[in-house]
Amino acid sequence: MADAQLVKQFLEHRDVLMGFIFALTRDYDVAEEVFQDVSVSILSEASKNTEVRSFMAWVREVARRRVADYYRKAAKQNAVAQLSDSLALAVAEAFEENEGTLEVHQERMKSLLECLKRLSGRSREVVEGRYHRRQSPSQIASAIHWTEGAVKVALSRARKALADCVNTRMRVAIQEAEQA
Amino acid sequence: MIGRFEVLLDRFQGGEATPEELAELEALLRAHPEKRRILVERLLLEVQLYKAFNGIAPVQPAPATPVRLGWFVPIGSAAAVLLLALSAWLIFYPYLGTRAGPASVIESGQVRAGNATVSRIASDVPFFVEGTDVAVVRLSDGSRAELDPATEAVVHTRAGAARPIVKLVQGGGKFTVPSGQGQFRVETPLGTVAVLGTEFKVKIGTRKDATGKETPSLAVAVLSGKVEVQSGGKAHVLAAGSNRVFPEADEQVAENPKQKDDAGKDDQRPERINAVLRTVASAKNSITVTTIDEGEVVDRTFRLTLDVAVIVNGRPATIGDLRLGKQVRLKLSDDRLAVVEIQQEILNQDDPGPNEIVAKLKNDKEKDAKDIDGKDMDIKDKGEKDKGEKDKGETPGKGPRDVHGLVKAVDAVKGTITITRKEKGAAADRTYNLMNGVPVYSGAVQGTLKDLARGMEVNLRLSLNRQTVIEIRIEHKKGKS
Numbered sequence: 001m002a003d004a005q006l007v008k009q010f011l012e013h014r015d016v017l018m019g020f021i022f023a024l025t026r027d028y029d030v031a032e033e034v035f036q037d038v039s040v041s042i043l044s045e046a047s048k049n050t051e052v053r054s055f056m057a058w059v060r061e062v063a064r065r066r067v068a069d070y071y072r073k074a075a076k077q078n079a080v081a082q083l084s085d086s087l088a089l090a091v092a093e094a095f096e097e098n099e100g101t102l103e104v105h106q107e108r109m110k111s112l113l114e115c116l117k118r119l120s121g122r123s124r125e126v127v128e129g130r131y132h133r134r135q136s137p138s139q140i141a142s143a144i145h146w147t148e149g150a151v152k153v154a155l156s157r158a159r160k161a162l163a164d165c166v167n168t169r170m171r172v173a174i175q176e177a178e179q180a
Numbered sequence: 181m182i183g184r185f186e187v188l189l190d191r192f193q194g195g196e197a198t199p200e201e202l203a204e205l206e207a208l209l210r211a212h213p214e215k216r217r218i219l220v221e222r223l224l225l226e227v228q229l230y231k232a233f234n235g236i237a238p239v240q241p242a243p244a245t246p247v248r249l250g251w252f253v254p255i256g257s258a259a260a261v262l263l264l265a266l267s268a269w270l271i272f273y274p275y276l277g278t279r280a281g282p283a284s285v286i287e288s289g290q291v292r293a294g295n296a297t298v299s300r301i302a303s304d305v306p307f308f309v310e311g312t313d314v315a316v317v318r319l320s321d322g323s324r325a326e327l328d329p330a331t332e333a334v335v336h337t338r339a340g341a342a343r344p345i346v347k348l349v350q351g352g353g354k355f356t357v358p359s360g361q362g363q364f365r366v367e368t369p370l371g372t373v374a375v376l377g378t379e380f381k382v383k384i385g386t387r388k389d390a391t392g393k394e395t396p397s398l399a400v401a402v403l404s405g406k407v408e409v410q411s412g413g414k415a416h417v418l419a420a421g422s423n424r425v426f427p428e429a430d431e432q433v434a435e436n437p438k439q440k441d442d443a444g445k446d447d448q449r450p451e452r453i454n455a456v457l458r459t460v461a462s463a464k465n466s467i468t469v470t471t472i473d474e475g476e477v478v479d480r481t482f483r484l485t486l487d488v489a490v491i492v493n494g495r496p497a498t499i500g501d502l503r504l505g506k507q508v509r510l511k512l513s514d515d516r517l518a519v520v521e522i523q524q525e526i527l528n529q530d531d532p533g534p535n536e537i538v539a540k541l542k543n544d545k546e547k548d549a550k551d552i553d554g555k556d557m558d559i560k561d562k563g564e565k566d567k568g569e570k571d572k573g574e575t576p577g578k579g580p581r582d583v584h585g586l587v588k589a590v591d592a593v594k595g596t597i598t599i600t601r602k603e604k605g606a607a608a609d610r611t612y613n614l615m616n617g618v619p620v621y622s623g624a625v626q627g628t629l630k631d632l633a634r635g636m637e638v639n640l641r642l643s644l645n646r647q648t649v650i651e652i653r654i655e656h657k658k659g660k661s
Contacts, residue, residue: 011417015231019223026195028230036406039417040507043470044456080195087206094209094216105224112228132233134343137194156190163225 009055010042012102015109016095020060023091024067026080029134037066056099060092107173108166115165123158126151185215189222234365234372234410282320284335284344289315289327303337303344309351319344323364327353328383352383352399371398371411371426378405378420398426404452420454455480457508457524459626460499467519469508482510483518491523500623581646583610584655587636592629597649599638612640613648622654 010017017038022031041062071082083091119127122144129140137151144151188205191197197205208215283300291298293307301307301317309315309331317325320337321344327333331351337344346355348368356379357364366373366382373382381401400409401423409416411426418424455469458479468481490497502508503526511521585601588609598611620627631654632638641651 015224015227018227019220022226023219023223026193028226039406040454040456044505044507081199084202084206087202090206090209090216091219094219097213098217098220100224105228108224109228109231112225112232116232127229128233131229152190152194156186159190159193159222159225160186162229163222166225167221 006042006045006055010039010059013056013059013099015105016056016099017059017063020091020095021063021067023095024064024083024088025070030070034063034066034070037069038063041066057096060095064088064092104170108170111166111169111173112162114169115162118165119158119162122146123154123161126154127158127162130155185218189219193222193226231410234374282337284320284337285318287316287318289313291315291317301335303335306332306334306349308332314353319346321364322358324356325353326355327351348382348384350384352381352385354381354403355379368398371409373400373407373409375405375407378407379403380405380407380418400424400426404454406454420452452509452511454507454509457502457504457506459504460484460502461626467510467522469510482512485513485518485520488519489521491521493525498623499625502623504621504626581642583612583640583642585610585638585640587632587634587638589634590629590632597632597640597652599640612642615643615648615650618649618652620652620654 018031018035021034021038022028025031025034038059042059068082116127125144126140129135129143130137135143137155138148140146141148141151146154185205185208188197188201188208191201192205209219283302286299286301290310290313291301291307292310293301293305297310298307309327309329312329314329315327315331317327317335319325319335323344325346328351331353332349333351334347334349335344336347343364346366348366355364355366355375357375364375368382368384373380380403381399383399385397385399386395398409398411400407400418402418402420404420406420407418409418409424409426416424416426453469458468458470460467465484466481467484468479470479484499488499490499490502492501499522502522502524506524506526509523510519511523512518513520583599583601585599587597588600589598591597595614596611597614598609600607600609602608614629618629620629620631622631629652632652637655639653639655640649641653642648643650
């Protein structure tokens with residue numbers, strides 16, 4: 001029976017890994033496909049009973065290679081250019097420094113859901129268009145009769161607002177935990 | 181006022197940054213730890229936003245006056261809980277103000293929308309499969325849904341959107357989804373199934389809990405590819421061959437054929453499964469593979485038919501061409517107990533193991549300060565004995581991991597093997613420790629130390645510290661078996 005510990009670690013770090021793959025691809029659908037390929041690689045190692053001592057470093061490298069494989073296979077079809085090796089390395093180092101724990105990610109998710117409740121109006125429409133209906137800014141613009149530029153600005157502001165909201169809630173949660 | 185870093189970050193996330201902007205972003209990241217933190221937070225936010233809008237949890241409270249609830253028929257006795265989930269779930273889709281996309285086409289079967297039997301289903305219109313036959317529906321993206329009788333559902337398509345979204349109210353069916361742009365989703369009151377290109381079945385039904393009470397359930401079976409099921413606030417990745425029931429309250433074990441070839445149950449398995457090849461036992465004419473089922477890895481053993489077809493990298497091949505530890509796709513017989521076809525794509529054959537990758541990264545970055553994984557980079561293989569290094573010609577931890585030579589002696593009692601190999605042009609004997617139960621392979625067929633004979637040409641795979649043989653491969657010259 002293969003070692004399930006690697007698989008457990010993989011599932012615990014799923015969001016972080018997806019974030020890293022998304023950084024390399026900047027296309028969420030492509031990131032999901034690469035993520036599936038990385039899953040198979042992890043499964044393959046899990047079946048060898050290998051004890052991995054730096055799981056995320058290894059997984060990020062596997063992900064980087066799979067992204068490179070993807071770009072090789074779909075070279076002519078990619079709308080988004082591949083990152084340079086140096087920028088990919090800078091991104092990997094950023095993740096290495098700021099991976100966080102599963103508990104932190106879960107807390108951030110809860111905070112995000114609360115923050116999303118406060119999003120309304122056109123901000124909500126563009127965010128839902130982007131993340132629920134997977135529409136491009138131009139498609140969203142067509143749907144709500146805005147210019148594409150206006151949609152991009154609205155998305156940028158919404159992301160910033162959500163990020164600030166999540167960070168504020170996380171700080172409050174930490175302070176409450178310390179006071180408890 | 182938005183700073184320059186925020187602008188660059190937005191353009192980076194949107195895939196619009198120019199090479200100059202990417203270089204500028206890289207410089208900022210390298211110079212400022214705080215900006216690296218912000219980058220990671222934003223990327224995680226991006227991932228979590230997709231998750232939030234794909235069925236993890238409602239993002240708004242339920243409305244005071246639920247709309248369209250009459251369309252949905254509660255299933256089982258947990259009606260109150262189901263209605264709450266339904267009403268909250270409904271809020272995900274404020275489709276007001278967006279243009280509907282193309283209709284779905286009924287290819288066979290009888291489908292009613294409103295009071296009429298229809299041949300096409302418009303977007304956002306609930307429909308019902310009448311009669312006793314399965315209804316085959318061709319969706320706008322080319323996907324195919326074979327819906328069971330008494331299935332009730334709604335298909336949402338939007339102009340310009342690549343994929344429709346199928347909301348399953350009751351019943352179920354089989355979905356065949358070609359690979360393409362975007363994620364195909366089947367959403368149910370009990371969870372969401374999301375795929376990129378695969379074949380799977382989903383069914384809303386009931387099952388009895390520990391007290392014998394019937395409760396709503398969502399059954400998902402993956403025939404090929406992988407799907408992600410969002411249920412109960414968790415994400416479950418199901419590989420081909422998986423058959424799971426949700427929600428998994430109280431850590432209940434789902435009804436699924438995880439066991440090895442048990443007669444009577446195997447005809448429920450899919451015809452094709454993806455897995456990792458473990459062993460091929462020539463004497464038993466069988467194959468063992470490993471597959472994963474939500475955090476639990478299981479092994480399955482199948483017979484090989486006499487005329488089993490082997491395809492490697494798209495070309496006819498033999499069993500001996502298969503690579504252990506690599507992914508395979510198996511086609512099973514009608515009784516699901518035997519393998520009739522094995523497909524394998526051997527890519528990245530030279531990928532090093534995980535700890536070697538880490539060692540290389542460490543060396544490349546020359547980071548002494550940060551101890552990524554400690555000084556000891558050895559792979560700990562289970563069952564390996566810690567014997568002293570006998571090969572004085574090599575320093576532990578250095579030298580090649582694969583050594584090639586001719587078998588001179590095998591001592592199963594002492595657990596050693598001696599081979600004759602060329603070193604600097606001259607023949608030299610080297611003795612290595614053997615891992616307990618070290619596998620001996622001839623092609624993809626696994627054997628034992630007894631299969632070794634003096635004079636045989638072998639390749640020894642050493643542990644990371646070069647002290648122990650963890651794998652032996654018998655080399656065959658072309659034209660020999």
